[in-house]
Amino acid sequence: MSEGISQSDRPVTHDAEKGDLFSKFDPLIKQREDLLESGVEDPFNLVMERVLSPTQAICNGRETILLGTYNYMGMTFDPDVVAAGKQALSDYGSGTTGSRVLNGTYQGHKECEEALKAFYGMDHAMVFSTGYQANLGIISTIAGKGDYIVLDIDSHASIWDGCSLGNAEIVPFKHNDIDAMEKRLRRIPEEAGKLVVLEGVYSMLGDIAPLKEMIAVAKKYDAMVLVDEAHSMGFIGENGRGVAEAQGVIDDVDFVIGTFSKSVGTVGGFCVSNHPKFEIMRLVCRPYVFTASLPPSVVATAATSIRKLMHNADKRKHLWDNSQRLHAGLKERGFTLGTEEAQSAIVAVIMPDLEKGAAMWEALLKEGLYVNLARPPATPANMTLLRCSLCAEHSEEQVGTILDMFERAGKTVGII
Amino acid sequence: MDRADIDSRIRSLIEPFNKKGVEITENTSFAGDLEFDSLTVMDFVAAIEDEFDIIISMNQQAEIETYGQLIDAVHKLQNG
Numbered sequence: 216m217s218e219g220i221s222q223s224d225r226p227v228t229h230d231a232e233k234g235d236l237f238s239k240f241d242p243l244i245k246q247r248e249d250l251l252e253s254g255v256e257d258p259f260n261l262v263m264e265r266v267l268s269p270t271q272a273i274c275n276g277r278e279t280i281l282l283g284t285y286n287y288m289g290m291t292f293d294p295d296v297v298a299a300g301k302q303a304l305s306d307y308g309s310g311t312t313g314s315r316v317l318n319g320t321y322q323g324h325k326e327c328e329e330a331l332k333a334f335y336g337m338d339h340a341m342v343f344s345t346g347y348q349a350n351l352g353i354i355s356t357i358a359g360k361g362d363y364i365v366l367d368i369d370s371h372a373s374i375w376d377g378c379s380l381g382n383a384e385i386v387p388f389k390h391n392d393i394d395a396m397e398k399r400l401r402r403i404p405e406e407a408g409k410l411v412v413l414e415g416v417y418s419m420l421g422d423i424a425p426l427k428e429m430i431a432v433a434k435k436y437d438a439m440v441l442v443d444e445a446h447s448m449g450f451i452g453e454n455g456r457g458v459a460e461a462q463g464v465i466d467d468v469d470f471v472i473g474t475f476s477k478s479v480g481t482v483g484g485f486c487v488s489n490h491p492k493f494e495i496m497r498l499v500c501r502p503y504v505f506t507a508s509l510p511p512s513v514v515a516t517a518a519t520s521i522r523k524l525m526h527n528a529d530k531r532k533h534l535w536d537n538s539q540r541l542h543a544g545l546k547e548r549g550f551t552l553g554t555e556e557a558q559s560a561i562v563a564v565i566m567p568d569l570e571k572g573a574a575m576w577e578a579l580l581k582e583g584l585y586v587n588l589a590r591p592p593a594t595p596a597n598m599t600l601l602r603c604s605l606c607a608e609h610s611e612e613q614v615g616t617i618l619d620m621f622e623r624a625g626k627t628v629g630i631i
Numbered sequence: 632m633d634r635a636d637i638d639s640r641i642r643s644l645i646e647p648f649n650k651k652g653v654e655i656t657e658n659t660s661f662a663g664d665l666e667f668d669s670l671t672v673m674d675f676v677a678a679i680e681d682e683f684d685i686i687i688s689m690n691q692q693a694e695i696e697t698y699g700q701l702i703d704a705v706h707k708l709q710n711g
Binding site for chain 1 (some may be wrong): 668669670673677680681684685686688690691695
């Protein structure tokens with residue numbers, strides 16, 4: 216699942232009534248107006264006027280601690296990363312104005328792919344213009360008519376849209392339910408092509424998948440396995456390769472999908488694989504072919520950041536300490552959390568309902584803290600969540616301040 | 632299994648999901664009459680899949696709007 220503002224991750228069909236083509240959005244317009252009328256600052260219209268560091272910004276005129284950016288490793292202001300981007304901007308210009316398969320592959324794109332191959336220890340790497348396009352492109356291309364995609368019901372929007380764009384049969388199973396997954400795989404015709412799509416960390420609740428067991432089941436039924444490790448790169452697993460690495464099964468993953476817009480600290484997406492025929496993807500994957508490639512400055516920052524993320528044990532440890540400290544502190548103060556213990560750098564605080572959730576979000580913003588407000592239908596089981604994502608650059612002192620802010624806001628709103 | 636058997640088995644499966652006790656006919660729609668949301672649909676489909684040991688893919692689900700269409704689809708999958 217994603218932080219998809221006010222949409223579910225699975226595509227929704229709106230019922231058309233009379234009026235023009237926009238009439239189908241009337242209920243949503245009304246819901247939004249009602250929420251804003253109650254006096255809440257618009258959670259989906261926040262402007263970062265100045266960004267001071269990976270953990271601080273001026274938002275709506277206030278100095279604010281950022282706790283909802285997915286900037287896990289705090290690479291956005293890393294001096295080497297910024298310098299590499301500036302240099303590439305001067306040397307190669309502001310953009311490529313072309314597809315990767317025409318005039319859009321520069322030296323920097325190849326270097327970025329080399330950095331990914333080194334980071335993951337895999338034979339092939341393909342860089343897309345966004346993480347969304349990486350899932351969209353790979354999933355829709357490899358699973359065709361007559362093939363089956365078996366996926367977790369809480370998958371991110373980019374995975375669902377990859378399914379919608381392709382022609383395969385789509386078979387979802389209950390979140391993280393190994394048994395439900397196996398039943399579905401068992402019922403698929405033996406001769407059909409099968410792709411199992413999983414995520415390492417699910418971003419709504421910050422819980423991780425039992426990849427070891429799930430991948431073993433997938434392999435038993437001869438399915439190929441794609442794992443989206445967007446929310447684990449850089450700090451989960453011995454080399455930061457993600458949950459599959461941490462659980463010792465990365466060699467059984469056929470495709471790892473990732474993004475540059477979280478730990479890497481810029482924008483872009485990728486797929487890495489050891490499949491011997493993987494390079495053909497560059498010619499057949501439409502979201503790769505029919506899009507301009509990333510600007511030279513972006514791939515230069517990404518490549519530099521990825522190489523630095525390979526040697527970051529201290530920062531990783533600090534990020535885990537932060538996550539565990541925040542999780543334990545919120546639990547101690549009486550908040551209901553998405554997981555029993557900290558499983559990732561995402562800590563999801565479950566709100567009693569949307570009204571209280573929006574009030575709490577606003578109270579935190581006034582305290583000077585930014586978190587993500589996630590609400591139905593984007594959330595599992597229609598929960599309203601305040602999602603906190605920690606950064607390796609958050610100091611111990613900041614985490615203490617954050618806990619104090621939560622305590623005051625929670626009491627004001629009447630949640631704790 | 633004939634259509635009537637499938638009908639009676641699905642009728643008992645649907646009970647816990649039919650919270651408002653809506654009368655079920657061939658033309659009862661899942662979204663309109665029964666007001667199933669996406670989570671309910673998932674659980675209901677899983678119950679049917681387990682009962683008949685079949686898969687109803689989302690592509691197939693998209694074609695099923697009414698109770699009668701569901702019985703037909705399961706009947707076809709059972710005998711396919």
